Amino acid sequence: MLYLVTGGAGFIGSHITDRLLADGHSVRILDNFSTGKRENIPDSAAVEVIEGDVGDYDTVCTAMKQVDIVFHEAAIASVPETVGNPLASERVNYRGTVNILEAARQADVKRVMFACSAAVYGDLPELPKREDMHIKPLSPYSVDKLASEHACQMYFLLYGLETVSLRYFNVFGPRQDPSSPYSGVISIFSDQLSHGKQPTIYGDGEQTRDFVYVADVVEANISAAAAPAAAGKAINIATGSKLSINDLLKTICNIKGQPFEPNYKPGRQGDIKHSRADISAAREYLDWQPVVGFEAGLRELFEQS
């Protein structure tokens, strides 16, 4: 089997690549290295790398040749970046997905997994988030992710191309880049504590998130590639539990054995207060639930960093 992983040099894509290689598969990576890193790609004869952009249809068609299954992880992942540049978001996050779907249709690909986001839910208060509830995307990023999800479902209904949209909640783990102020909070706290810097908590720290470990997200993708009932669906990928940012920092400090004194700053504009997923659809359609979980994931992350 030949797998195409877009964004395979990035955080989640590189972990999916590792998993596929461990199972003895061949992997082609399509990545423009705007945020992905060459050191994330294993040195293996079973990996082929195409440097290119999902926004370019001809490049995508070249990358799609002979491919059986696609994991489409490439994106402009920073929400603030898309707020500053909505056209770039549309080109990469939406059109890039349509390019993948059309090239996959032409190449008779068996299934496409699409990396969607909990961002599509926006700031509506109802919890836990279920896939069939009312949603309110609030940024170019979330609008383009939602539009891509609709395109995935349309390609399934209209052309029979099997697609699965996975709505990732707050994913964390090794290789998540802490360098931007808008990077994942766990990568930022971890990096700050490692360098003896005081962590910042925005707001009162009582906002909550559903943190899911990257190895569990990888397994959700592997299940989605094979589960018959998953085709055409949009499915939350999370743990179903919530943790406040105050408790997150305490847990990290306990594991690291370092005391902490957070610096509280005003809450971020547009910050969502609470986020937690209902993961019954993942159980039903993917026969998946997180196995590593939050605390074991944190320990694994700190062992590797």
Ligand code: UD1
């Ligand atoms: C995350 C996703 C985003 C998605 C959203 C959907 C990441 C990096 N972002 O955003 O793509 O749209 O879920 O719900 O995964 N915080 C601090 N101190 C810090 C950094 C962050 O207190 O140094 C706080 C933030 O204000 C926020 C929480 O931690 O309340 C989580 O922040 P972050 O990891 O950036 O993720 P989300 O904002 O939830």
